[in-house]
Amino acid sequence: MKILVCIKQVPDMASRFKVNGDGTWYDETDLAFRMNEYDEYAVEQAVQLKEQQGSTPDITVLSIGPDRVGEMIKKAMAMGCDRGVHIQDKDSFRKDPWQIASAIAGFARDKKFDLIFFGMQSQDRGSGQVGAMVAEILGIACATTVVGFAFADGVVTAKRELEGGIRAVVKLKLPALITCQLGLNTPRYPTLPNIMKAKKKELLALPIADFLKEKELVATASAYPPAKKGTGLVLEGDVNDMVGKLVGILKEKTKVVK
């Protein structure tokens, strides 16, 4: 069994964001980058499946991005992926989801992966497009927003999460593509021995030009901070002062504190 996991590196969302020089994206200066949260579930699910299948599956982990993504690919290999593919692209943030999907499909097309795992969305762009687009380009079955995953007798049983927390249970024959939602599993922390082992695993670096033949379909006009509504009151400073002020406000504005 051959498995592909696609992961993206994103900034820590608790950061302060500024618009970049050409006004189309966020400025990367001073940001700490990490694995997209949704993609951690994708890596974990692939590794768990490998463990259940008695180690026979071979897991390739792929990321498109600048040099910094190498560290993240190594983390995924320390979690248990067998080999890494870094599709090098300094300007990956300028590519639209269609281009990223086309490049991934271009890489995967002749490699006969049985199962492909994605995150359901990236935390920075949040388009939720790439996974389903890759499935469409490759012409394989796909279920998105998956919070339950089981594999037996060549069939994936997936639970898709719907609004209000109800789930739709679906079955897919291989080859299939899954996009992972928060809570699907508990992503592991790489152990020190596994971090050491990961250093010896193969990490292939390939230029984006080998896979990307498509032009962008959507362009960013501009990026900007949201207009501050500023209706709320902001309290800052000494904790005890703020407690006093807040209790006063609650007494005045709500009926719950007397």
Next chain:
Amino acid sequence: MKTLLICEYREGKLLESSYELVAFADKLGAEKAMVLIGKEAEVPKVNGKLYLADVAKYGEYKPDLHKKIVLEAVKKEDPDAIVFLHSSYGWDLAPRVAAALKAGQVSEIVSINEGKFEVGLCNAKLRRTVTPQTGKMVLTIQAGAFNVAGDPQGKAQIEKIDLPDAVSPLEFVGYEPAQKKEVDLARAEVVVSAGRGVGKKENVAIIAALAKALGGELGASRPVVDAGWVEHSRQVGTTGQIVAPKLYVACGISGAIQHVAGMKKSEFVVAINKDKDAPIGEVADVLVVADVMQFVPALTAMLQK
């Protein structure tokens, strides 16, 4: 401009949220046609052409077949924009349709800004306007961002779509209900919720103590539930419970749209966050910029006096 609106249907009913698509089209000043995989007794009350495919044959969730039906309607209608809700149905189906048509897709539109589509970037800390470069475009709109005024009153003109081939590579087995509710947060007068900012499971007790001091219930954001710190029945948000208490206190919660959708009807909102720019500030009546672990125990102590 001509729009094709993809309505939603689940567990035998048209979803009310389908009307948000109509509100969006009206905001664009666009012509509208609709698609529904459902049944005739449950069509939206909207004037315009409605392409109807039979849910008995095409299922409530068979995305490959639903895609073909949408593509058939696209062929007949030749719309400029194909519009979905950014929902579990829409974000699943839209990219399939976009890829099949090789049309540019814009996800989770929050508003229309000088004719351009505005979307969030980095948990809505920044915004972007984007412009599809293709003749046809696929759009998904944020749930709750476009609201319908008044009761819908119209009559759709139905045209049936039936495809010869109805085999899907995906088998839809059925629905599983949401985990049962041990607590009904919707009835609580006060909800005090713990977010990832509380740091660890042991600290949840400090948030629970504040809930008790205020005579309310403990709630939680999703990561806190996913990590097993708080049970699922206390999760607030689109995939948890929708609450509308007199007072909502968000402790260490960033304010992601899926959380805010579950608490924005609260009468009074207090947020405690160490990040002054956290998006929760946009819906908070009072934003306390502080470490929850310092502020919350001090507040609880004061209330207990």
